[in-house]
Amino acid sequence: xxxxxxxxxxxRITNPKFPILQVVELMLPKVMPEFSFEVKExxxxxxxxxLTHPESNxxxxxxxVYDGACQGNGRDRFTIAHELGHLLLHNLPGMARKMKPAxxxxxxxxxxxxxxxxxxxxxxxxxxxxxxxxxYEIAEVCGVSVDAASVRLKVLSQMxxxxxxxx
Numbered sequence: 001x002x003x004x005x006x007x008x009x010x011x012r013i014t015n016p017k018f019p020i021l022q023v024v025e026l027m028l029p030k031v032m033p034e035f036s037f038e039v040k041e042x043x044x045x046x047x048x049x050x051l052t053h054p055e056s057n058x059x060x061x062x063x064x065v066y067d068g069a070c071q072g073n074g075r076d077r078f079t080i081a082h083e084l085g086h087l088l089l090h091n092l093p094g095m096a097r098k099m100k101p102a103x104x105x106x107x108x109x110x111x112x113x114x115x116x117x118x119x120x121x122x123x124x125x126x127x128x129x130x131x132x133x134x135x136y137e138i139a140e141v142c143g144v145s146v147d148a149a150s151v152r153l154k155v156l157s158q159m160x161x162x163x164x165x166x167x
Contacts, residue, residue, distance in 0.1 A: 001117055001118055003089060003118055004085075005121070007084075008125070016141050017141065017143040018081070020069065020077050021080065024037050024059065025037055036058045036059070038059070039061055039062075040061070042063060045060065048062065050080065050083040051083070054087050054091050059083050061080060061083065065079050074139060074144040074146075075147075075148075081118070081122050082115045082116060084118070084119070085114065085115035085119050085122070088118070089114050089118060090114070119148075120148060120152040123148065124144060124149060124152040128142060130156065130161060130162060133153065135149035135150040135153060
């Protein structure tokens with residue numbers, strides 16, 4: 001996804017393991033002074049692991065998710081990257097997921113699909129996925145879950161970026 005590649009390029013991040021916490025806590029406030037990142041307690045967040053309000057440039061992450069990301073948990077790192085996707089991709093209030101039932105929205109129009117696709121592309125660079133093609137290796141190198149690595153490989157395959165011959 002071009003937006004994820006653009007973020008890596010703009011921030012000059014070449015390391016395969018994207019420093020998601022450093023980006024949202026330290027770098028983003030420098031380039032978006034109006035950005036607010038808050039860690040909230042579970043009782044404030046309920047079942048939500050993260051919430052982003054693009055119209056006010058706010059990102060809220062549940063404390064256990066933040067703690068997990070600090071410890072390198074791939075699923076929690078993905079959650080924060082997903083919320084970053086909402087922040088950067090969905091500037092208008094009333095995102096697609098709020099307007100219609102998810103089943104009636106084409107996948108690529110759905111804001112959740114877009115944020116997931118952004119997070120996968122941000123955390124798993126195409127060249128790493130193409131070179132490895134092993135979800136376990138990708139998970140280790142990129143600091144993501146094996147599930148996230150598998151989905152990224154599937155998406156790249158559907159895009160025709162993984163040659164079925166060879167590796």
